[in-house]
Amino acid sequence: MLEYARWKYILVASVFILALFFALPNFFGEDAALQLARKDKANIDAPAQQAVEKFLTDQKVGYTKTYIDSGRLMIRFPNVVEQLKARDAVNDHFAAQYLTALSFAPRAPELLRRLGLRPMPLGLDLRGGLYLLYQVDINGAVNQLLEGYEQDIRRTLAQANLPFTDVVLVSIDSTRPNGLQVSLPANADAEAVRKALVKPLSDLKLEIVTLGSGPAVQATMTPVQMRQRQDYAIQQNLTTLRNRVNELGVSEPIVQRQGLDRINVQLPGVQNSAEVKDILGKVATLEFRLEDMQNNAVQAAARGRAPLGSKLYKMRDGRPVLLKRDIIVTGDELTDARTTATQEGPGVSLKLDARGGDQMLKTTRANLDRRMGVVFIERGHETTTVNGKKETREVTNEEVINLATIRGVFSNNFQITGLAAGEARDLALLLRSGQLAAPLDPIEERAVGPSLGQDNIEKGVRALIIGMLAVFVFMAFYYRVFGLVADGVLLSNVVLLTALLSIMRASLSLPGIAGIILTVGMAVDANVLIYERIREELRAGVSPQSAIRLGFEKAFSAIADSNITTLIAGLVLWVFGTGPIRGFAIVLTLGIATSMFTSLMGSRALITLMYGGRRKLTKLPI
Amino acid sequence: MATRKVWYGLSVVLMLASFASFATRGLNLGIDFTGGVSVEASFPTSANVDVIRTRLEGAGFVDPQVQNFGSSRDIAIRLPPSPAQNGAAIRAKLDQTLKSVDPGSQILRLDVVGPQVGNELKKSAIMALGFTLLLIFIYIAFRFNTWRLSLGAILAVLHDPILVLGIFSITQTSFDLAVVAAILAVIGYSLNDTVVVFDRIRERFHANRRLASALALDQSINQTLSRTIMTKVVTAIVVVALLFLGGAVLRGFSEALMIGIIAGTYSSIYISSAIALDCGLTSEHVFPTLKKAAADVLP
Numbered sequence: 001m002l003e004y005a006r007w008k009y010i011l012v013a014s015v016f017i018l019a020l021f022f023a024l025p026n027f028f029g030e031d032a033a034l035q036l037a038r039k040d041k042a043n044i045d046a047p048a049q050q051a052v053e054k055f056l057t058d059q060k061v062g063y064t065k066t067y068i069d070s071g072r073l074m075i076r077f078p079n080v081v082e083q084l085k086a087r088d089a090v091n092d093h094f095a096a097q098y099l100t101a102l103s104f105a106p107r108a109p110e111l112l113r114r115l116g117l118r119p120m121p122l123g124l125d126l127r128g129g130l131y132l133l134y135q136v137d138i139n140g141a142v143n144q145l146l147e148g149y150e151q152d153i154r155r156t157l158a159q160a161n162l163p164f165t166d167v168v169l170v171s172i173d174s175t176r177p178n179g180l181q182v183s184l185p186a187n188a189d190a191e192a193v194r195k196a197l198v199k200p201l202s203d204l205k206l207e208i209v210t211l212g213s214g215p216a217v218q219a220t221m222t223p224v225q226m227r228q229r230q231d232y233a234i235q236q237n238l239t240t241l242r243n244r245v246n247e248l249g250v251s252e253p254i255v256q257r258q259g260l261d262r263i264n265v266q267l268p269g270v271q272n273s274a275e276v277k278d279i280l281g282k283v284a285t286l287e288f289r290l291e292d293m294q295n296n297a298v299q300a301a302a303r304g305r306a307p308l309g310s311k312l313y314k315m316r317d318g319r320p321v322l323l324k325r326d327i328i329v330t331g332d333e334l335t336d337a338r339t340t341a342t343q344e345g346p347g348v349s350l351k352l353d354a355r356g357g358d359q360m361l362k363t364t365r366a367n368l369d370r371r372m373g374v375v376f377i378e379r380g381h382e383t384t385t386v387n388g389k390k391e392t393r394e395v396t397n398e399e400v401i402n403l404a405t406i407r408g409v410f411s412n413n414f415q416i417t418g419l420a421a422g423e424a425r426d427l428a429l430l431l432r433s434g435q436l437a438a439p440l441d442p443i444e445e446r447a448v449g450p451s452l453g454q455d456n457i458e459k460g461v462r463a464l465i466i467g468m469l470a471v472f473v474f475m476a477f478y479y480r481v482f483g484l485v486a487d488g489v490l491l492s493n494v495v496l497l498t499a500l501l502s503i504m505r506a507s508l509s510l511p512g513i514a515g516i517i518l519t520v521g522m523a524v525d526a527n528v529l530i531y532e533r534i535r536e537e538l539r540a541g542v543s544p545q546s547a548i549r550l551g552f553e554k555a556f557s558a559i560a561d562s563n564i565t566t567l568i569a570g571l572v573l574w575v576f577g578t579g580p581i582r583g584f585a586i587v588l589t590l591g592i593a594t595s596m597f598t599s600l601m602g603s604r605a606l607i608t609l610m611y612g613g614r615r616k617l618t619k620l621p622i
Numbered sequence: 623m624a625t626r627k628v629w630y631g632l633s634v635v636l637m638l639a640s641f642a643s644f645a646t647r648g649l650n651l652g653i654d655f656t657g658g659v660s661v662e663a664s665f666p667t668s669a670n671v672d673v674i675r676t677r678l679e680g681a682g683f684v685d686p687q688v689q690n691f692g693s694s695r696d697i698a699i700r701l702p703p704s705p706a707q708n709g710a711a712i713r714a715k716l717d718q719t720l721k722s723v724d725p726g727s728q729i730l731r732l733d734v735v736g737p738q739v740g741n742e743l744k745k746s747a748i749m750a751l752g753f754t755l756l757l758i759f760i761y762i763a764f765r766f767n768t769w770r771l772s773l774g775a776i777l778a779v780l781h782d783p784i785l786v787l788g789i790f791s792i793t794q795t796s797f798d799l800a801v802v803a804a805i806l807a808v809i810g811y812s813l814n815d816t817v818v819v820f821d822r823i824r825e826r827f828h829a830n831r832r833l834a835s836a837l838a839l840d841q842s843i844n845q846t847l848s849r850t851i852m853t854k855v856v857t858a859i860v861v862v863a864l865l866f867l868g869g870a871v872l873r874g875f876s877e878a879l880m881i882g883i884i885a886g887t888y889s890s891i892y893i894s895s896a897i898a899l900d901c902g903l904t905s906e907h908v909f910p911t912l913k914k915a916a917a918d919v920l921p
Contacts (some may be wrong), residue, residue, distance in 0.1 A: 443736030492656030569810035
C-alpha cells in the first residue's frame with residue numbers, strides 16, 4: 001500500500017483549483033481597444049458616446065462595442081487594423097476634444113472582471129507602445145540648492161556689513177560641487193564672517209581656509225545631505241512625470257524609479273514620441289529678477305561681462321538686458337499657472353505659495369515702477385562640430401520672456417503677458433505640471449508598433465504551444481502512463497505560473513514567454529529525475545509500490561539542490577536585471593518554484609491516487 | 623575519469639579558440655550595450671537592402687547597417703550612437719527616407735539607446751555573473767561540505783558561457799540583453815546537471831565510504847546519464863521550438879540557449895566532477911564525521 005497524507009491531497013487540489021481560477025482571464029485574451037478621454041478631463045457622457053459611434057459607422061470603421069469606463073470611452077475592435085483606422089479617424093475629427101490612447105480590453109466575462117480577476121498585463125513589446133528612460137541630473141539639483149545658499153550668504157553678509165570678494169560653488173573632496181566658498185579681502189575678519197553664517201547655513205559644515213588672495217570661509221554639504229537632496233530630486237521628478245503622463249491621457253502608464261538616478265516611463269499604445277517627449281522632457285523654469293537699472297545693458301553686452309551683482313540676459317528679440325543676481329521667486333514657489341486672456345493678448349496667470357508670495361510682496365512694495373524680468377530657462381542639447389568630430393553639450397537656454405514695470409503691489413497672484421497664443425498654452429501646461437527639481441534627459445527610447453506587438457504575441461504563443469505539444473508527445477512515448485501523468489503535471493505547472501503572474505500583475509514580455517517555454521522544459525527535469533529513479537529501483541528488484549515511494553524520496557535531494565542553485569541564478573537576475581532580463585528572471589524564478597511544487601507534490605498525489613491502492617501491482621507502465 | 627585529461631584538453635582548446643576569437647574579432651554587441659539606434663521596418667514587397675542603405679547614406683545617416691530581419695520584406699537598420707540622437711527627429715527623417723524607397727513601408731520598432739546605458743549594463747551584467755557564482759559556490763560548499771565540489775561546479779559552469787561567447791564571437795551574431803539573460807539561464811541549467819551528479823556522488827559515498835573517488839564519480843555520472851540526456855533532449859525540444867517559431871527577436875536568445883545546453887551537458891559530465899577529483903576529493907570531504915565515527919569503532 002502506498003499512502004499520501006489527506007491534507008496533501010487537499011492542498012494540491014485547492015491550489016490547482018485556485019490557480020485555474022486566477023489564470024482563467026488569460027484564456028479569454030484581450031480585444032484591441034481605443035480609449036478616449038476628454039482633453040478638459042471631464043467625463044464623457046452618453047450623447048458624446050453616441051456621436052462617436054455614429055462617426056465611426058459613417059467612417060466605415062468596424063467596432064465591436066463601446067462603453068464608458070470611469071469617465072472614459074472605451075471602443076473595442078475585432079482587430080488591430082480597425083483599431084488603428086479608428087484612432088486616425090478620431091484624431092483627425094475630434095482633435096480638439098479627445099485624447100486617444102491605444103489600449104487593450106480583457107475579453108473575459110463580466111463576472112470575472114467584477115471579481116477583480118484580470119489577465120497578465122502585456123509588456124510594451126507585445127502590445128506596442130513607447131518606453132523612455134530618463135536620466136535625472138542630480139548634480140543639477142544639488143547646484144540649485146547651493147545657489148539658494150549663495151543668495152543667503154550674500155544677503156546675510158550685506159546686512160551684517162561684512163565685506164566679501166565673491167561667493168562661488170566649489171567641489172571639496174568631491175567630483176561634483178558640494179559646497180560654497182566665500183572669499184574675503186586680505187585683512188577681513190574670517191571668524192566674524194563664519195559666526196555670521198552659522199545661523200543661515202546651520203545645515204552646512206563651516207570652516208576657515210586660507211587662499212592665495214586672503215582668508216575664505218568654506219561651507220560644505222555632508223554626504224548624507226547630498227544623498228537626501230538627490231533622493232528628493234528623484235522623488236519630485238517622479239511626481240512631476242506622473243502628473244505630466246496623466247495629462248497625456250494614456251491608459252495604464254507606468255512611471256517608476258530605476259536605479260540611483262533614472263526614471264523609466266512606459267506608455268502603452270503611444271507611438272508618437274515627439275509630442276510625448278516635448279511635454280515630459282522639457283524643463284522649464286521661471287526666475288523672477290529685478291532689472292539692474294544702474295548699469296547700461298548695451299555696454300555690458302559689448303564688454304561681454306556683467307557688472308558685479310548682475311547677470312546679462314537677452315530678450316526674445318535679442319536686445320540685451322541686465323538683471324540683478326538675486327532671485328525674487330523661482331518656479332519652485334509656483335503653485336499654479338494657467339492661460340488667461342488679457343488686454344495685451346494671451347498671457348499666463350500665476351499663483352505662488354506663501355513664501356513666494358511674501359517675497360514678491362516685499363519686492364514689489366520696495367520697487368514700485370521699477371522693472372522686473374521673467375527669465376524662462378529651458379534645458380536641451382546642442383551639437384557642434386569640432387575638428388570634424390561631433391560633440392554634444394548641454395545648453396541652458398536662458399531668455400527674458402517678459403520685462404514689465406511693476407505697476408502695483410502684489411503678492412501671490414499675478415500675470416505674465418507678452419506671449420503668443422501657442423506659447424502661453426505650452427508654458428502654462430509645463431509650469432502647471434509642476435517644477436522639476438532636476439532637469440531630465442532621455443537616454444533611452446524604444447517604440448514598438450502595435451502590429452509588431454501582435455506579431456510577437458502570435459509567434460511567442462505558437463512557439464509555446466508547439467514546444468509543449470512536442471514535449472508531451474515525447475514524454476508519453478518514453479514513459480507511457482507515467483509520461484501522461486508528467487504531461488498533466490506540466491500543464492498544471494503552466495496554469496499555476498500563469499495564475500501567479502496574473503496575481504502579481506507582472507507584465508508579460510516576449511522574453512517572459514520564452515521563460516514560460518523554458519519552464520516547461522525544465523519542469524520536465526524533476527519528473528525525469530523521479531521516473532529514472534523509479535526505473536532504477538525496479539531494476540534493482542524492488543516492488544512497484546516501494547519503487548514509487550523510494551523514487552520520490554531519493555530524487556528529492558537532487559531536485560531540491562539542483563533547483564535551488566538555478567533559483568539563485570534566477571534571483572540574482574531578478575535583482576540586477578532591468579527590462580527584458582527582469583521579465584525573464586521573474587518568470588524563470590516563479591517557474592522553478594511552481595515546478596518544484598507540481599512535480600514533487602502534484603505528481604506524487606496523482607501517482608499515489610492511481611497506483612497506491614492496487615494490491616496486486618506487479619508492473620509499472622513506466 | 624581515466625580519460626579526463628583528454629576532455630580537459632578538448633575544453634582548453636575550445637576555450638582558447640573562444641578567447642582567440644574574442645580577442646581578435648570581439649563580440650558583435652547590440653545597441654543595448656553600445657548605444658545607438660535600432661529600427662525594424664517592413665515593406666509591402668521584398669526590400670532591397672542595398673538601395674535602402676544608399677538612400678539612408680544619401681539622407682545623411684552615418685554608417686547605417688541594413689539587413690533583412692526575419693523575412694525578405696522586413697529589414698533591420700542599425701545606426702551608431704550619435705551625440706544628439708533624438709528619437710522623434712530620427713523617426714521623421716527615417717520614415718521619409720524609407721517612404722521614398724517604397725511609400726508602403728512602415729517603421730515597426732524604433733529603439734534609441736544612449737551610450738551611458740550600455741556601460742552600466744556591462745557593469746551590472748558582470749556583477750550579476752560574479753554574484754551568481756559566489757552564491758552558488760557558497761551554497762554547494764554548504765550542502766556538500768567541501769569546496770572541491772564548489773570549485774568543480776564553478777569552473778565547469780564558467781566553461782559554458784565562455785563557449786557561448788566564443789561561438790557568438792566567431793559567427794558575429796548580435797549580442798544583446800536577451801542573450802545575457804540566456805547565458806545566465808545556461809549557467810543555471812548547467813549547474814542543475816552538475817548538482818544532480820554531485821547529489822549522486824554524495825549518495826555513493828554515503829552507501830560506501832571506502833569507495834575509491836574515481837570509481838564513485840564514474841558510477842555517479844553513469845547512473846545519472848540517462849536522466850541528463852533525457853532532460854537535455856526535452857529542453858532542446860522547447861528551445862528548438864523557440865528558435866524556429868519565436869521570431870527574429872528571440873533568435874539570439876534561443877541560439878545562446880542551444881549552444882549553452884550542449885556545452886552544459888558536456889561540462890557537467892566531463893569537467894565538473896573531474897576537477898573535484900583533481901582537487902583531491904574523497905568521501906571524507908563529503909562526510910567528515912563518518913570517518914571519525916568509524917575510527918572510534920576500530921579497535
